[in-house]
Amino acid sequence: xxxxxxxxxxxxxxxxxxxxxxxxxxxxxxxxxxxxxxxxxxxxxxxxxxxxxxxxxxxxxxxxxxxxxxxxxxxxxxxxxxxxxxxxxxxxxxxxxxxxxxxxxxxxxxxxxxxxxxxxxxxxxxxxxxxxxxxxxxxxxxxxxxxxxxxxxxxxxxxxxxxxxxxxxxxxxxxxxxxxxxxxxxxxxxxx
Amino acid sequence: xxxxxxxxxxxxxxxxxxxxxxxxxxxxxxxxxxxxxxxxxxxxxxxxxxxxxxxxxxxxxxxxxxxxxxxxxxxxxxxxxxxxxxxxxxxxxxxxxxxxxxxxxxxxxxxxxxxxxxxxxxxxxxxxxxxxxxxxxxxxxxxxxxxxxxxxxxxxxxxxxxxxxxxxxxxxxxxxxxxxxxxxxxxxxxxxxx
Numbered sequence: 001x002x003x004x005x006x007x008x009x010x011x012x013x014x015x016x017x018x019x020x021x022x023x024x025x026x027x028x029x030x031x032x033x034x035x036x037x038x039x040x041x042x043x044x045x046x047x048x049x050x051x052x053x054x055x056x057x058x059x060x061x062x063x064x065x066x067x068x069x070x071x072x073x074x075x076x077x078x079x080x081x082x083x084x085x086x087x088x089x090x091x092x093x094x095x096x097x098x099x100x101x102x103x104x105x106x107x108x109x110x111x112x113x114x115x116x117x118x119x120x121x122x123x124x125x126x127x128x129x130x131x132x133x134x135x136x137x138x139x140x141x142x143x144x145x146x147x148x149x150x151x152x153x154x155x156x157x158x159x160x161x162x163x164x165x166x167x168x169x170x171x172x173x174x175x176x177x178x179x180x181x182x183x184x185x186x187x188x189x190x191x192x
Numbered sequence: 193x194x195x196x197x198x199x200x201x202x203x204x205x206x207x208x209x210x211x212x213x214x215x216x217x218x219x220x221x222x223x224x225x226x227x228x229x230x231x232x233x234x235x236x237x238x239x240x241x242x243x244x245x246x247x248x249x250x251x252x253x254x255x256x257x258x259x260x261x262x263x264x265x266x267x268x269x270x271x272x273x274x275x276x277x278x279x280x281x282x283x284x285x286x287x288x289x290x291x292x293x294x295x296x297x298x299x300x301x302x303x304x305x306x307x308x309x310x311x312x313x314x315x316x317x318x319x320x321x322x323x324x325x326x327x328x329x330x331x332x333x334x335x336x337x338x339x340x341x342x343x344x345x346x347x348x349x350x351x352x353x354x355x356x357x358x359x360x361x362x363x364x365x366x367x368x369x370x371x372x373x374x375x376x377x378x379x380x381x382x383x384x385x386x
Binding site for chain 2: 074
C-alpha cells in the first residue's frame, strides 16, 4: 500500500464510523426524534441533513485550505458563519425556486441546518480529512448514517409513543433506551 | 387568557430537566459525562457560554426575521466562546483540548437553537431569566451527577481513587450506557412527577 492510499484510508474509515454518528457519538438525537415522527418529516429532514452535511463539509474544506486556523477558539465562529450562510442561501434559493412549497420547506431547512450532526461533521472531518473528496465522503456518510438511524427509530416510534407502553417509559425515555440498545449492538459489531 | 400549563420557575432542575426530560444536549450528556472531571469541565464551559449568550439573544428585537435571529444566536454563542475558552482553559479539571468537539459545539446546542425560541423567549422577562438560570443549573447538575455515577460504577472509583465497588459495569462509560442511564432516569422522573 503506498502512502497516498494509506492517507486516504483513515478518513474513509472515520467516515464509515460516522455512519453511526447517532449511536457512537450521540450527534443529532433530538433531530432524529423530530424526523421519526412521520414519513413526510423523515424524508424532509433526512434530505436536509444530507444536503447540509455535504455542502457544509465542502465549504469547510474551502475555508480550511485558505486559512491557518486548525484548532483555535475562533473555529466555532468560523463554522457557525459557514452553516449560517448556507442556511440563508438555501432559504433564499427555496423561496425563488420552490415558492409554492416554501412555507413547508423552511421548517425542514431550519431543523436540518442547526444540529449537532452538521456541526459535528465539519468539526470531525476538518480534523481527519485533507482533500475535497475526503470531506465530501465524510459529509455524505454522516448524512446517510443519520438517515439510517432516523429510519430505524421511525419503525419503532409508534410503539414507543403508544398508550400500551408504560407511561414512565413512553416517549423520550423509551427513545433513549432504544438508542442505547442499538448503540450497544453497533459497539458489538465494531468489536468494542 | 391564563396559561393552562402549570409553570414553576424551578422546572429546569427536576420536572423539566433539560437532559433527562426535555432531551436537550444529549450528545454532551452521553459523551462528556463518562467521567466526573469531563462532566465538570463541560458544565463550566457550557454555563459560561450559554448564560451570556441567552442574555444577549434576549435583547434582540422580535421584528428581526426568525431565520436571521437563529443565525445571530449561534454567532453570538460562538463569539462568547472565544473569551470563555481563553479565560477558562487552565482553570478547569481537564484542558479544553481534551474535551473534544462537544465544547465548541455548544454554539449550536438546543439551548440556543431551539429552546431559546420555543420556551425561554416566550416568557415574561423576570420569569425568563429565572427559567434560563434554572435550566442551565439543571443541565449542570444532571451532567455532573451522571458523570459521577457512570465513572463510579464503570471503574469502581472516581478520578483514579477506588471506593471498593466490586460489581463494576464497564459498559456504563460507553455511549450505550449513557443513553440507557438517561432513559432510566428520565423514566424515574416521569414516574414520580405528576
